[in-house]
Amino acid sequence: MTTDVLHDLALALPGVSLATDSTTLAAYAKDQGPVQDLVDPLAVVWAETVADVQNIMRWASRTNTAVVPRGAGTGVSGGAHATRNCIVLSLEKMNRILEIRAGDELAVVEPGVINADLNEAVRPHGLMYAPDPASYRISTIGGNVATNAGGLRCAKYGVTRDSVLALDVVLADGTLIRTGHTTFKGVAGYDLTGLFTGSEGTLGVVVGITVRLRYLPREVCTVAAFFPDFRTAAAGVLAVGAARVQPAIMELLDGATMAALDGAHGSDLGTRGGALLLIQTDGFGAEAEADAVRTVLSGLGGTVSSAGSAEAERLVELRRHSRGDAVDHELRVGEDVAVPRSQLVHYVAELERMARDHGVRLKVVAHAGDGNLHPTFWVSTAEGAAGAARLDAALDESITVALGLGGTITGEHGVGQFKLRWLAQEQQAEVLELQRRVKAVFDPAGILNPGKAIPGA
Amino acid sequence: MTTDVLHDLALALPGVSLATDSTTLAAYAKDQGPVQDLVDPLAVVWAETVADVQNIMRWASRTNTAVVPRGAGTGVSGGAHATRNCIVLSLEKMNRILEIRAGDELAVVEPGVINADLNEAVRPHGLMYAPDPASYRISTIGGNVATNAGGLRCAKYGVTRDSVLALDVVLADGTLIRTGHTTFKGVAGYDLTGLFTGSEGTLGVVVGITVRLRYLPREVCTVAAFFPDFRTAAAGVLAVGAARVQPAIMELLDGATMAALDGAHGSDLGTRGGALLLIQTDGFGAEAEADAVRTVLSGLGGTVSSAGSAEAERLVELRRHSRGDAVDHELRVGEDVAVPRSQLVHYVAELERMARDHGVRLKVVAHAGDGNLHPTFWVSTAEGAAGAARLDAALDESITVALGLGGTITGEHGVGQFKLRWLAQEQQAEVLELQRRVKAVFDPAGILNPGKAIPGA
Ligand SMILES: Cc1cc2nc3c(=O)[nH]c(=O)nc-3n(C[C@H](O)[C@H](O)[C@H](O)COP(=O)(O)OP(=O)(O)OC[C@H]3O[C@@H](n4cnc5c(N)ncnc54)[C@H](O)[C@@H]3O)c2cc1C
Ligand SMILES: Cc1cc2nc3c(=O)[nH]c(=O)nc-3n(C[C@H](O)[C@H](O)[C@H](O)COP(=O)(O)OP(=O)(O)OC[C@H]3O[C@@H](n4cnc5c(N)ncnc54)[C@H](O)[C@@H]3O)c2cc1C
Numbered sequence: 001m002t003t004d005v006l007h008d009l010a011l012a013l014p015g016v017s018l019a020t021d022s023t024t025l026a027a028y029a030k031d032q033g034p035v036q037d038l039v040d041p042l043a044v045v046w047a048e049t050v051a052d053v054q055n056i057m058r059w060a061s062r063t064n065t066a067v068v069p070r071g072a073g074t075g076v077s078g079g080a081h082a083t084r085n086c087i088v089l090s091l092e093k094m095n096r097i098l099e100i101r102a103g104d105e106l107a108v109v110e111p112g113v114i115n116a117d118l119n120e121a122v123r124p125h126g127l128m129y130a131p132d133p134a135s136y137r138i139s140t141i142g143g144n145v146a147t148n149a150g151g152l153r154c155a156k157y158g159v160t161r162d163s164v165l166a167l168d169v170v171l172a173d174g175t176l177i178r179t180g181h182t183t184f185k186g187v188a189g190y191d192l193t194g195l196f197t198g199s200e201g202t203l204g205v206v207v208g209i210t211v212r213l214r215y216l217p218r219e220v221c222t223v224a225a226f227f228p229d230f231r232t233a234a235a236g237v238l239a240v241g242a243a244r245v246q247p248a249i250m251e252l253l254d255g256a257t258m259a260a261l262d263g264a265h266g267s268d269l270g271t272r273g274g275a276l277l278l279i280q281t282d283g284f285g286a287e288a289e290a291d292a293v294r295t296v297l298s299g300l301g302g303t304v305s306s307a308g309s310a311e312a313e314r315l316v317e318l319r320r321h322s323r324g325d326a327v328d329h330e331l332r333v334g335e336d337v338a339v340p341r342s343q344l345v346h347y348v349a350e351l352e353r354m355a356r357d358h359g360v361r362l363k364v365v366a367h368a369g370d371g372n373l374h375p376t377f378w379v380s381t382a383e384g385a386a387g388a389a390r391l392d393a394a395l396d397e398s399i400t401v402a403l404g405l406g407g408t409i410t411g412e413h414g415v416g417q418f419k420l421r422w423l424a425q426e427q428q429a430e431v432l433e434l435q436r437r438v439k440a441v442f443d444p445a446g447i448l449n450p451g452k453a454i455p456g457a
Numbered sequence: 458m459t460t461d462v463l464h465d466l467a468l469a470l471p472g473v474s475l476a477t478d479s480t481t482l483a484a485y486a487k488d489q490g491p492v493q494d495l496v497d498p499l500a501v502v503w504a505e506t507v508a509d510v511q512n513i514m515r516w517a518s519r520t521n522t523a524v525v526p527r528g529a530g531t532g533v534s535g536g537a538h539a540t541r542n543c544i545v546l547s548l549e550k551m552n553r554i555l556e557i558r559a560g561d562e563l564a565v566v567e568p569g570v571i572n573a574d575l576n577e578a579v580r581p582h583g584l585m586y587a588p589d590p591a592s593y594r595i596s597t598i599g600g601n602v603a604t605n606a607g608g609l610r611c612a613k614y615g616v617t618r619d620s621v622l623a624l625d626v627v628l629a630d631g632t633l634i635r636t637g638h639t640t641f642k643g644v645a646g647y648d649l650t651g652l653f654t655g656s657e658g659t660l661g662v663v664v665g666i667t668v669r670l671r672y673l674p675r676e677v678c679t680v681a682a683f684f685p686d687f688r689t690a691a692a693g694v695l696a697v698g699a700a701r702v703q704p705a706i707m708e709l710l711d712g713a714t715m716a717a718l719d720g721a722h723g724s725d726l727g728t729r730g731g732a733l734l735l736i737q738t739d740g741f742g743a744e745a746e747a748d749a750v751r752t753v754l755s756g757l758g759g760t761v762s763s764a765g766s767a768e769a770e771r772l773v774e775l776r777r778h779s780r781g782d783a784v785d786h787e788l789r790v791g792e793d794v795a796v797p798r799s800q801l802v803h804y805v806a807e808l809e810r811m812a813r814d815h816g817v818r819l820k821v822v823a824h825a826g827d828g829n830l831h832p833t834f835w836v837s838t839a840e841g842a843a844g845a846a847r848l849d850a851a852l853d854e855s856i857t858v859a860l861g862l863g864g865t866i867t868g869e870h871g872v873g874q875f876k877l878r879w880l881a882q883e884q885q886a887e888v889l890e891l892q893r894r895v896k897a898v899f900d901p902a903g904i905l906n907p908g909k910a911i912p913g914a
Contacts, residue, residue: 103695103799126701148644159642161651162619177887183795184827185616186865187605187655188872188883189911190892194618194651198644215701238560244583244672246740283703284749285742292741338640342560370641408643415645426645430634434898435647441894454646 005063006043009087012059017046017093028070028088033078034333034418041068041082046090050168050176050207056089057205058174066450069201071112071143074135076334077416079147079200079452086450089205091142097121098208105213106165106182111142111206118211127213130157133412134320142206148198150412152320153280155369156248157214159412161197168208169196172443182210195438200414200453203442217248217282221290224312225302226273230254230364232300233275234345237368239296240279241341245289247369249280251319254348256363261318269315273303277368278316319365331388332378333395337402338411341371350401351375358394360387372411399425415453423455432456462520463500466544469516474503474550485527485545490535491790491875498525498539503547507625507633507664513546514662515631523907526658528569528600531592533791534873536604536657540908546662548599554578555665562670563622563639568599568663575668584670587614590869591777599663605655607869609777610705610737612826614671616869618654625665626653629900639667652895657871657910660899674705674739678747681769682759683730687711687821689757690732691802694825696753697736698798702746704826706737708776711805713820718775726772730760734825735773776822788845789835790852793876794859795868798828807858808832815851817844829868856882872910880912889913 006020019025025040042065047053060067066086073080082088095112102125109118115136118129132151133139139149145167150159157163166180180186180193196203227233233252240247253261253276258269269276277297281289287307294304305312339347348364355362355377366373377394379387399409399422409415409422424432435454439446463477476482482497499522504510517524523543530537539545552569559582566575572593575586589608590596596606602624607616614620623637637643637650653660684690690709697704710718710733715726726733734754738746744764751761762769796804805821812819812834823830834851836844856866856879866872866879881889892911896903 101797101799104797105698106797126699148648150642154642158615158619161648162615175887177885177891179888181795181865182797182863183829183865183868184798185607185611185795185824185829185868187869188865188867188876188880189888190656190660190895191605191618191648191651191654192888192891194648198648203647215698215703218701241562241672242583244675246672283740283742284745285740288741338638338642340558340561340563340639341641342558367642372640372642406639408638408640408645410645411640411642412644419645423645428634430632431636431646431649434634434649437898438647438895441891441898 005065008063009043009059013045013055016052016056019044028073028090029082031073031075031078031080033076033081033416035078035081036417039082039084041086041088044088044090046093048093050170053089053170053205053207054174054176057170057172060087060447061173061445064445064447066447068449069146069205071140071146072114072138074139075143075147075414075416077410077414078418079414079416079449081417083451091140094207100125102127106210107213108208108210109141110208111140113141115139115141115144122213123216126216128216129163129211130214131160131163141209141211145197145206145209146199146201147414148412150367150372152251152367153248155250155367156246161194163212164193164197164209165212166210167193167196167206169204170207171204172445172448180210184212198414200416201449202439202453203448217286218284219286220280220282221286221307222309222312222316223279223290223293223297224305224309224315225277225297227275227277227302228273230275230348231345232302233277234348234368236277236297236300236302237344238341239300240293243292243296245281245292247279247289247293248282249278249316250367250369251278251316252366252368253278253319254364257365260363265318276315277302278312278319280316329381330378331381331391332376333391334374334376335395335398336372336374336410336413337399337407338370338372339402339405339407343405343407344368344371347373347402347405351398354394354397358390358397360391360394370411417452420455462522465520466500466516470502470509470512473509473513476501485530485547486539488530488532488535488537490533490538490873492535492538493874496539496541498543498545501545501547503550505550507627510546510627510662510664511631511633514627514629517544517904518630518902521902521904523904525906526603526662528597528603529571529595531596532600532604532871532873534867534871535875536871536873536906536909538874548597551664557582559584563667564670565665565667566598567665568597570598572596572598572601579670580673583673585673586620586668587671588617588620598666598668602654602663602666603656603658604871605869607824607829609708609824612707612824613703613705618651620669621650621654621666622669623667624650624653624663626661627664628661629902629905637667641669655871657873658906659896659910660905674743675741676743677737677739678743678764679766679769679773680736680747680750680754681762681766681772682734682754684732684734684759685730687732687805688802689759690734691805691825693734693754693757693759694801695798696757697750700749700753702738702749704736704746704750705739706735706773707824707826708735708773709823709825710735710776711821714822717820722775733772734759735769735776737773786838787835788838788848789833790848791831791833792852792855793829793831793867793870794856794864795827795829796859796862796864800862800864801825801828804830804859804862808855811851811854815847815854817848817851827868874909877912
């Protein structure tokens with residue numbers, strides 16, 4: 001069957017790049033999420049135009065072949081993992097910035113544009129594209145839209161959804177639709193733009209994105225504050241809010257994260273405290289806000305960087321790039337829960353207890369401004385299946401406890417394939433069923449990214 | 458039949474307030490939008506609990522009776538107009554603020570809470586609920602959610618959607634579901650919260666809303682600038698953006714609006730220029746931003762208020778309450794298009810031409826920060842059908858031209874009943890069909906607010 005399908009694919013799509021060699025298949029079989037069930041796709045196809053995507057989807061509909069859309073493959077929930085008998089549809093070659101309309105503060109891009117490239121292109125106009133996942137140098141805007149990616153500065157500027165005005169989407173049957181509006185506001189009809197955003201490639205293939213830009217802030221100030229422990233640092237987060245400061249960035253690192261950074265970069269963070277709070281303010285009030293932050297954090301016993309500190313800025317850069325320190329002899333899983341802000345301290349204490357109980361290692365960074373945590377659990381691979389089972393038990397408990405505090409299983413990474421097992425703990429059966437039926441409206445045969453984002457889809 | 462249905466309703470809902478007297482039916486037959494086809498509902502029922510709403514919807518499903526959910530009835534698109542053989546379900550008595558969680562910067566409210574009342578309640582915590590439609594003193598949060606209401610300060614703080622974290626919704630069959638999350642960020646499953654927001658009561662009845670609050674700004678500064686004409690004032694809007702200022706409020710009033718305010722309040726705005734730009738900055742940078750605004754606007758030839766001007770603040774209040782100057786001898790229709798910001802000047806020039814061409818009067822205010830305009834057209838009622846036809850022709854052309862410039866038929870008021878006739882000009886047939894099918898997922902029998910928001914729903 002496989003050969004037939006592929007033969008048909010090549011015939012149906014003359015001129016479209018297609019690969020079936022084992023190296024390419026293996027490279028496109030997974031994203032950066034945990035892999036439970038590794039399978040190669042039948043083929044990888046690269047669309048270069050909207051018409052290519054339409055032709056591919058028409059072919060897939062006709063042959064009832066599953067299609068996994070893929071941006072840069074930097075996802076960490078397995079949303080772009082290949083599934084049985086699927087083809088991977090890569091959008092990475094659709095990477096043109098089609099329009100920059102500075103007066104309207106918007107841009108139109110193809111899905112494969114790298115986040116950082118858009119920011120480079122709009123900077124000369126004094127503009128920025130606000131959503132900045134730590135993967136901004138390697139992930140695509142299409143992938144950011146499909147996952148509704150968050151970022152460091154989303155406490156102030158919102159998540160990807162808040163910067164998406166309109167989408168061009170190819171549906172499962174090849175139909176091209178346009179959702180949304182090219183104005184900042186618009187309420188005509190249902191919010192399909194929002195529905196596609198974060199739908200992880202299960203409702204349609206995003207082939208064009210109209211984004212809202214914002215003026216670059218006039219000033220940016222950075223404050224770094226070392227605290228004796230996580231509890232005091234987290235109290236700082238609430239105190240900054242109560243001082244009515246709206247930081248652009250508010251990142252919280254625990255002692256284990258600082259130790260890991262020291263190990264990787266030869267720094268001495270670990271000698272300076274047990275937790276690090278990094279805050280960036282921006283705009284016309286940046287300096288006044290930074291002053292207020294310094295006062296508040298010193299008052300809580302923090303060791304606070306002075307105004308204009310170059311080190312504070314360096315630390316934010318270090319934090320931005322603090323993922324990806326995986327090593328071969330460790331089995332690691334990063335989590336992505338969010339909890340109501342007031343629960344940060346309690347939740348991290350719980351995480352530390354779980355790590356002890358299950359005999360696993362733990363480090364935590366948090367986008368503290370919005371209560372979104374990235375705990376990483378790990379064991380030595382030398383521990384084999386027993387270690388993996390303990391890791392899994394710790395993960396499961398970390399989810400259950402977060403939900404018990406009114407949290408969510410995923411603040412920004414998406415459910416993908418990996419977090420499906422927890423979704424029914426968060427959402428009631430009726431809500432899951434409604435989502436299955438919404439999915440069926442857009443993709444009745446279920447060929448778009450099956451087994452991702454919602455159960456039974 | 459009618460009597461049977463009502464008898465059944467009274468039996469099914471012992472203890473629920475219900476009215477069928479003609480005065481009440483007439484009062485609940487329409488909102489503040491234009492009326493094309495006035496019909497009284499069969500009855501008005503007031504829910505006081507979530508269980509009441511569930512019982513009412515179960516009864517409506519069983520008897521296949523149309524239900525028009527209603528907040529305060531301040532909508533201006535006819536979304537809450539009664540339709541044939543419907544009951545009106547009023548949520549106005551479900552008006553309790555259930556929770557204020559200052560540390561988490563969120564509140565949980567029933568749908569009938571008046572927008573201003575929530576703001577009063579959270580102010581002592583130093584917090585605010587940001588979405589502020591000009592109707593904030595009279596409209597309900599449930600209605601704001603159902604219309605995805607905008608407001609004066611949404612250029613900076615976003616529209617209602619941006620402050621809604623989670624919803625409790627009763628579906629057509631009486632099922633109670635919960636969408637969203639009580640954390641600032643969350644991407645588990647499809648964005649049903651966004652789908653319900655702005656769905657104008659056609660997908661479900663909103664019975665509980667978890668909103669994000671924000672800290673009250675430390676400082677607020679107001680600048681009023683009179684310009685010789687609309688063109689220069691609109692240039693000011695773009696220049697303020699280019700100076701990288703993010704105003705909280707940026708309202709633009711044309712000469713006819715100033716004349717109307719003078720008529721109503723005895724002011725002398727009309728003698729001071731042909732257009733008025735009102736800008737409010739807030740936060741730690743408020744003064745620095747206001748300084749920048751004053752410099753930029755003076756440079757463009759504006760007559761700019763000095764720092765701390767009490768008059769400027771009074772003018773913003775006047776603007777906030779500038780609707781509702783309808784008079785009996787005039788037939789008026791207010792519009793709500795949005796256009797890309799750079800098209801503001803061109804579009805208003807076009808509106809003026811249309812008013813001349815069709816022989817109708819015109820005044821325009823704009824939420825200039827987001828290109829959302831409220832042109833009002835009017836004729837004397839003495840002109841009878843001929844006048845009404847000219848008014849209609851002007852309206853139709855104002856929509857066609859806005860769409861031609863990349864605009865939308867409704868920036869914030871919703872499609873309701875009145876704007877349905879234009880929706881197919883904005884959205885392609887496939888998109889309308891998808892929305893009909895989404896509607897069918899939530900309300901298969903089509904009993905929730907039929908004939909509103911999307912065609913054929
Ligand atoms: C070092 C590192 C740091 C990270 N930091 C963050 C962070 O701060 N915040 C955050 O939110 N995430 C972060 N991530 C996760 C990841 O970068 C984001 O999820 C990103 O949005 C994925 O983009 P991508 O182009 O790599 O998409 P992929 O991984 O290729 O795909 C992601 C999902 O979107 C779907 N998809 C991709 N393109 C399309 C399209 N055009 N149409 C329809 N569906 C599509 C895929 O099927 C898949 O389900 C990080 C990852 C890494 C490796
Ligand atoms: C003076 C004035 C100024 C205004 N200024 C603005 C403005 O600046 N910005 C703006 O966006 N609008 C404005 N409006 C319009 C109006 O106030 C808004 O649309 C408001 O959100 C409607 O709220 P409401 O409680 O009156 O709802 P209603 O008018 O009762 O209902 C509006 C729609 O929502 C549905 N609905 C109401 N409650 C529920 C519920 N609980 N569940 C499901 N559906 C429901 C109704 O069926 C209807 O379709 C203004 C109106 C007036 C009269």
